[in-house]
Amino acid sequence: MAQQRRSRVLRTTLVAATAATALILAGCSGSSNESSGDSNSFTFTFATSNNLKSPYQSLADDYMAANPDVKITSNPTPNDKYGETIRTQLSAGNASDVIQTTPGSGDARGLVPLAEAGFLAPLGDTAKNLVPKGSESIFEYNGEVYGQPLDFTVASIVASMGTAGQNGITEFPTTMDDLYADCSTLTAAGKSMFAVAGAAGPNAGLTAQAIAASRVYAETPDWNQQRADGKVTFAGTDGWKDTLQTIIDLKNGGCFQPGVEGGGFDAITNGLAGGTSIGGFIPSGSAVEIAAAAPAEADFKIQPFPAPDGGKQYVLASSNYTMSLNAKSADNSAAKDFIDWLATPEAQQKYFEYSGELPISAYQDMDLSDTVYSSVVDLLTDGSYTPLPANVWPNPSVYDALQTGVQGLLTGQKTVDQVLADMDSAWDA
Amino acid sequence: MSATLRTRDEHREQPRDDTRAPRRSRQLSFGHWWWALPGIVMVLAIHYVATSIGGFFAFTDWSGIGSFAFVGLDNFVKIFSDPTKFGSLLNTLFLAFGSVIISNVAGLVLALGLNRGLKSRYILRVLFFMPVVLSPLAVSYIWKFIFDYNGPINLMLKSMGLGEYAKAWVADPTWAIWTVLIVLVWQNTGIAMVIYIAGLSSVPVEVEEAAAIDGATLWQRFVHVTLPGIRPAVAISTTLGLVNGLRVFDQIMALTGGGPAGATETLATQVYKQSFALGNFGFGAALALVLTVIILVFAVIQQRATSGKQGEN
Known part of the structure; x- marks a missing residue:
């Protein structure tokens, strides 16, 4: 009788422990697949300092309007804690597909240490062609470009x-x-x-x-x-x-x-x-x-x-803001297309209008006298x-x-x- | 209705009178230790395992991302050889002990004043307790406005012709730490007051009256009758205050951000800054471990000091 009771206790204990462990694991992994969207959707994290509409949000909205089949989920993140937040998310595996970063390594959001740690995917020739001459070291790691400049x-x-x-x-x-x-x-x-x-x-x-x-x-x-x-x-x-x-x-x-x-x-x-x-x-x-x-x-x-x-x-x-691709999202074509689109004259002109920052690709040809x-x-x-x-x-x-x-x-x-x-x-x- | 129920209960329990003892023992064992397992597993996983992993990183040079290497006690050597970290430790102790002493004295005075007699004591208790329920961050931002160069304190000084004393209080190397202390005391006094009011309710009025009849002065009655009666409340209030004071963070981040030039940095703000802002996670973890040990040591000393006297009582 006592033995039966003991085995019942043991069985129930095991069930309870398994349930608790499952619960914890479920809790831990709840948001881990945030960055694995399908080919027509992706997530986008950028820093924001005030309650005005971010130029990045405006760009995302314009892109979705022009490409109705694409869905961008924006994650505006407070500027003062931005570096810490993206580092934590990248470490936890639940960072967005497209992430705003900064060139170099002097900042917690700097792309060089993030690329070194394997969190970012290398970008193609579009990004490489936008890197200002002489500044390659703060956009590249091991000869690959990891951040596409956006502004000047x-x-x-x-x-x-x-x-x-x-x-x-x-x-x-x-x-x-x-x-x-x-x-x-x-x-x-x-x-x-x-x-x-x-x-x-x-x-x-x-x-x-x-x-x-x-x-x-x-x-x-x-x-x-x-x-x-x-x-x-x-x-x-x-x-x-x-x-x-x-x-x-x-x-x-x-x-x-x-x-x-x-x-x-x-x-x-x-x-x-x-x-x-x-x-x-x-x-x-x-x-x-x-x-x-x-x-x-x-x-x-x-x-x-x-x-x-x-x-x-x-x-x-200089360019102080760059767009980077999460290493986990290297195959997300929608995210890559969006980053490529940001380099087009159309997107650069919109960025200038929304943010007041000079566009990296066209500032040298613009008439700034007025x-x-x-x-x-x-x-x-x-x-x-x-x-x-x-x-x-x-x-x-x-x-x-x-x-x-x-x-x-x-x-x-x-x-x-x-x-x-x-x-x-x-x-x- | 209730009479009917009572009769039914009595009727039901009557034949089992002889078995009441075993039934009661079953009732007493209602619930089993393993029912708490999910909670225990959660606490172990979320609190102790996570904290232990954090402690492990104190012996590494991890930047918060990527790989790391073991560096032994290097982080601790760096902490104790860096004068700015020693300054942070002094600030931590100053704020902890300063807020505990002032909050508890003020809380006790308020509790004594609002214990009995005063007609408006209930509304006054609510008013004095109100700061406790407010968010420390929101409270700190309001105080930051008060201490601002263009804030009400300086406006008042200027209107009184004392404009030369106007200053940016939260950015003054001498005054900044005092502004943090003022905010801490303002917010912590209410909880001390409530604990002491609860303690005072257990002090028998008859004993106080007897002491008064015997010719004891107000001060003598307080020292020899009231204070011994509320010693458990003193132990609880000071322990809570000390632990909260040692890990103070929100108020400093909102008021001074640790400035000016590190004048109000504490171990807690340094942990945050090193781990997350500067990417020195291993060093930050070592600082956190030092802070944990300090809190533990002071909490144990404080508990032993107060529990010994309680035993005597």
């Missing part, structure tokens, strides 16, 4: 010339002396030349990079390669010292809004749209978004940061630009050291030498 983003200053004019500044300053003079004028009027999100790492970092363009890369365009070869260091480069010292000088000269060290992205949006600041260090596409919230007379233009005495003007310009890019057309034409340095740096910790360091400079917690030493340590780690 200018990362410099987006300035409201309308607000500048209302404050007696008819032309954007081209020398540091003029800049500091204008800063004084604006401070006296209770306004500021720049709105900077000092507490938001990405903006603090972009500010430093935009200034470094004319102080480091104008003179030594291959500085990153030299650093990789061990020929130079951050701490030993005068241009980097000048860059960080300029940030301190700008703060002391009243060029930033009061409380800059605590400012978030809202400080830039509100400052530029509300007319309390003239400009901000933001990507060119943001000019279109902020213009939508600002009065019509704001007249936004992309301006280069003034060069140092005796130096030449230089800006950051657009927000009019002030930097000459620099783009004569090649006075460098790719976003952080994309080329070997790991995300280098850029993090710069972001944190700029914040430390604004609060007085760090010195220029400390920040540069931190960046060198992160590079060599």
